[in-house]
Amino acid sequence: MEDYLLIPLLPLLAFIVNILFGRKYIRDKAYLISCTAVIGSFIVSVAILFDVIGGKTINEDLYTWVVSGNFRVSVGFLIDQLTAVMLIVVTGVGSIIHIYSIGYMHGDKGYYRFFAYLSLFTFSMLMLVMANNFLLLYFGWEAVGLCSYLLIGFWFEKKSASDAGKKAFITCRFGDFGFAIGVILIFLTFGTLHYVPVFNKAEGFATQTVNILGLEVGLITLIAMLLFAGAVGKSAQIPLHVWLPDAMEGPTPVSALIHAATMVTAGVFMVARCSPLFNLSEVAMHVVAITGATTAVFAATIAIVQNDIKRIIAYSTISHLGLMFLACGVGAYGAGVFHLYTHAFFKALLFLCAGSVIHALHHNDIQRMGGLKKYMPITYITFFIAALSAAGIPGLAGFFSKDEILWYAYASDNPAGKFVWVLGTVVAFLTPFYLFRMIFLTFHSKFRGTHEEERNLHESPRVMTIPLILLALGAVASGWVGIPKLLGGGAHFINFLKPVLGYPEAHGTHVEEWVIMCISTVIAISGVGLAGVMYLIKTDIPMRVAKKLSSLYRILFNKYYVDELYSLIIVRPAIWIADRVIEGFTDAKIIEGMVNGVPRSIGAFGERLRKIQTGLLHHYAIIMALGFLIIALMLWF
Amino acid sequence: MVPLSWYIVLSALVFSIGIIGFLIRRNIIIMLMCIELMLNAVNISFAAFAHYMQDMRGQIMVFFVIAVAASEAVIGLALVIALFRNKPTVNIDEINIMKG
Numbered sequence: 001m002e003d004y005l006l007i008p009l010l011p012l013l014a015f016i017v018n019i020l021f022g023r024k025y026i027r028d029k030a031y032l033i034s035c036t037a038v039i040g041s042f043i044v045s046v047a048i049l050f051d052v053i054g055g056k057t058i059n060e061d062l063y064t065w066v067v068s069g070n071f072r073v074s075v076g077f078l079i080d081q082l083t084a085v086m087l088i089v090v091t092g093v094g095s096i097i098h099i100y101s102i103g104y105m106h107g108d109k110g111y112y113r114f115f116a117y118l119s120l121f122t123f124s125m126l127m128l129v130m131a132n133n134f135l136l137l138y139f140g141w142e143a144v145g146l147c148s149y150l151l152i153g154f155w156f157e158k159k160s161a162s163d164a165g166k167k168a169f170i171t172c173r174f175g176d177f178g179f180a181i182g183v184i185l186i187f188l189t190f191g192t193l194h195y196v197p198v199f200n201k202a203e204g205f206a207t208q209t210v211n212i213l214g215l216e217v218g219l220i221t222l223i224a225m226l227l228f229a230g231a232v233g234k235s236a237q238i239p240l241h242v243w244l245p246d247a248m249e250g251p252t253p254v255s256a257l258i259h260a261a262t263m264v265t266a267g268v269f270m271v272a273r274c275s276p277l278f279n280l281s282e283v284a285m286h287v288v289a290i291t292g293a294t295t296a297v298f299a300a301t302i303a304i305v306q307n308d309i310k311r312i313i314a315y316s317t318i319s320h321l322g323l324m325f326l327a328c329g330v331g332a333y334g335a336g337v338f339h340l341y342t343h344a345f346f347k348a349l350l351f352l353c354a355g356s357v358i359h360a361l362h363h364n365d366i367q368r369m370g371g372l373k374k375y376m377p378i379t380y381i382t383f384f385i386a387a388l389s390a391a392g393i394p395g396l397a398g399f400f401s402k403d404e405i406l407w408y409a410y411a412s413d414n415p416a417g418k419f420v421w422v423l424g425t426v427v428a429f430l431t432p433f434y435l436f437r438m439i440f441l442t443f444h445s446k447f448r449g450t451h452e453e454e455r456n457l458h459e460s461p462r463v464m465t466i467p468l469i470l471l472a473l474g475a476v477a478s479g480w481v482g483i484p485k486l487l488g489g490g491a492h493f494i495n496f497l498k499p500v501l502g503y504p505e506a507h508g509t510h511v512e513e514w515v516i517m518c519i520s521t522v523i524a525i526s527g528v529g530l531a532g533v534m535y536l537i538k539t540d541i542p543m544r545v546a547k548k549l550s551s552l553y554r555i556l557f558n559k560y561y562v563d564e565l566y567s568l569i570i571v572r573p574a575i576w577i578a579d580r581v582i583e584g585f586t587d588a589k590i591i592e593g594m595v596n597g598v599p600r601s602i603g604a605f606g607e608r609l610r611k612i613q614t615g616l617l618h619h620y621a622i623i624m625a626l627g628f629l630i631i632a633l634m635l636w637f
Numbered sequence: 638m639v640p641l642s643w644y645i646v647l648s649a650l651v652f653s654i655g656i657i658g659f660l661i662r663r664n665i666i667i668m669l670m671c672i673e674l675m676l677n678a679v680n681i682s683f684a685a686f687a688h689y690m691q692d693m694r695g696q697i698m699v700f701f702v703i704a705v706a707a708s709e710a711v712i713g714l715a716l717v718i719a720l721f722r723n724k725p726t727v728n729i730d731e732i733n734i735m736k737g
Contacts, residue, residue, distance in 0.1 A: 613735075614733070614736050615733035615734060616729075616730060616733050616736075617668075617732075618663075618729065625656060625660060
């Protein structure tokens with residue numbers, strides 16, 4: 001057996017053991033199995049990473065999965081530089097979050113179930129990143145969606161949680177529909193679903209067009225757009241972003257692992273994986289870049305006025321995913337994946353710190369927090385580091401990746417490049433502002449909750465703070481593998497991914513690169529500063545601004561009314577159709593009419609038929625005699 | 638020498654008496670007797686044909702019919718007695734609970 005198979009199989013085994021024996025036998029020891037499995041996967045992943053660094057990539061089919069005519073798909077794995085990075089992110093950050101969950105979920109009655117799902121998720125995500133064909137990718141893609149649903153609705157007794165699970169699942173379905181059609185179209189075009197032959201043949205189809213409703217569309221463009229539709233759903237981009245903030249109903253470790261570090265980045269991973277297809281279609285690239293940039297600004301503006309600590313971070317996640325797509329859209333896949341990698345650390349850390357705060361307070365409202373830094377010093381410091389890193393303060397992980405993205409956006413020859421750079425820079429200003437608003441409201445000034453809450457404030461147990469410290473190290477140092485040449489580094493990260501993703505093109509001088517870097521740094525620091533002025537020094541400013549720009553404030557506070565809009569144009573018509581047409585007509589009249597009508601008519605027929613069974617012997621005798629007579633007459637004539 | 642047609646007419650008459658009796662009488666004993674009449678009407682024609690055609694197979698058939706008639710009488714009367722124990726009547730119209 002190949003040793004890399006251990007990476008997905010260990011979590012799968014942990015899932016099977018926990019789900020079968022968890023409730024009766026393992027109970028509160030479930031963490032032992034799941035944590036061992038994911039840490040084991042991590043160790044193997046590190047070994048694989050060194051193999052890949054040494055130049056050994058793997059692409060092999062292990063088992064023929066589906067054969068039908070010329071449709072052949074196998075279970076096969078592709079482990080190259082991109083997969084190796086994803087493996088480290090998934091198992092590394094995953095391990096830390098597993099450990100954190102031991103403390104956070106302690107005492108929950110679904111403890112074993114939680115770890116079982118977490119292991120199933122890890123398995124699915126690893127299958128997604130290790131697949132060597134589109135069908136296996138699709139398997140992982142849907143399986144992580146299922147786990148996301150199960151874990152968002154983990155506290156399913158709560159109506160809002162089960163609703164949020166459904167919302168996430170159904171919203172993603174819209175995107176996945178496109179994704180599935182994209183995969184089918186790939187098979188129809190290329191006759192195979194394996195990455196390597198598809199990407200090799202793609203060039204030959206670059207000029208082919210198809211006619212959709214009288215519109216000539218490039219075939220590759222169409223495929224790329226359909227695949228991107230899946231990414232939009234999974235990575236919560238406009239217009240399918242609505243599920244991610246609601247997904248915060250799930251336990252906080254889930255938000256950190258699935259809705260920040262790994263699953264939501266599957267869309268970015270997939271776009272990067274399919275870069276040979278996207279590169280052939282200028283239109284698709286523009287769409288990716290502009291969707292990403294718009295989403296980034298859109299989500300960041302919403303995050304400014306929210307009061308739920310987890311939702312702020314959720315909007316921040318959407319915004320950062322937008323930045324990653326922005327990078328992919330301008331051809332800087334390496335920078336996008338680099339940001340994916342650093343983002344996993346600092347965003348997971350932000351979530352886990354928020355979880356630590358919630359663990360102490362049992363609510364999410366930052367307006368009822370404040371002054372927590374003296375009660376929760378470790379949480380405070382790590383939260384601060386994560387926010388600095390996310391804000392792009394020089395030296396920390398987030399700075400290097402965000403700077404790469406902005407530089408490649410500015411310097412690309414893509415005509416949309418300058419435009420998305422401007423949007424990216426706006427995000428670079430908004431991100432520190434909303435993150436530090438959150439920090440200042442949560443940890444500084446005086447506590448605004450009740451006295452009883454204040455008495456119960458405490459730092460989280462060590463099993464939770466140690467993961468925070470580990471992730472804080474990642475949030476500081478993970479970016480150092482990709483320090484750009486300009487700052488004396490070797491841009492190792494992007495060079496490492498070059499065989500898979502190519503090297504992003506940059507048309508600019510060193511001076512320009514310096515200027516771009518300085519602009520984003522100055523802007524980041526001024527964002528922090530503005531937050532400091534508004535929420536520490538002159539604390540009446542936010543109220544006055546909100547009053548002055550009350551209509552703008554209301555729009556932002558209500559998230560641009562997107563949920564209301566969808567409710568009006570999609571949800572309510574769908575429910576109306578379900579109630580009136582499907583249930584009231586199709587179900588009640590046609591289906592029930594048929595199902596009940598057939599037995600009822602048979603019954604009525606039998607009711608009549610049984611009347612001839614009179615019980616009187618003479619009737620039978622006469623009928624017998626008549627019958628005999630008829631037969632005799634028939635024989636005679 | 639009695640011609641064959643007389644036997645056939647006799648057989649038909651006896652059979653008709655049997656079938657009409659079976660159809661119009663209500664007494665179950667008489668109905669059983671009517672069945673015997675029908676069977677024996679058939680016997681008459683078997684025996685007559687056997688004699689006129691000089692073929693013994695007709696007479697063998699008669700013995701079979703007699704055997705069947707005997708068994709039928711035994712089982713029929715046994716059923717009548719069993720029925721009478723449950724319901725003291727021989728009027729067939731009153732025995733009508735086996736209806737749909």
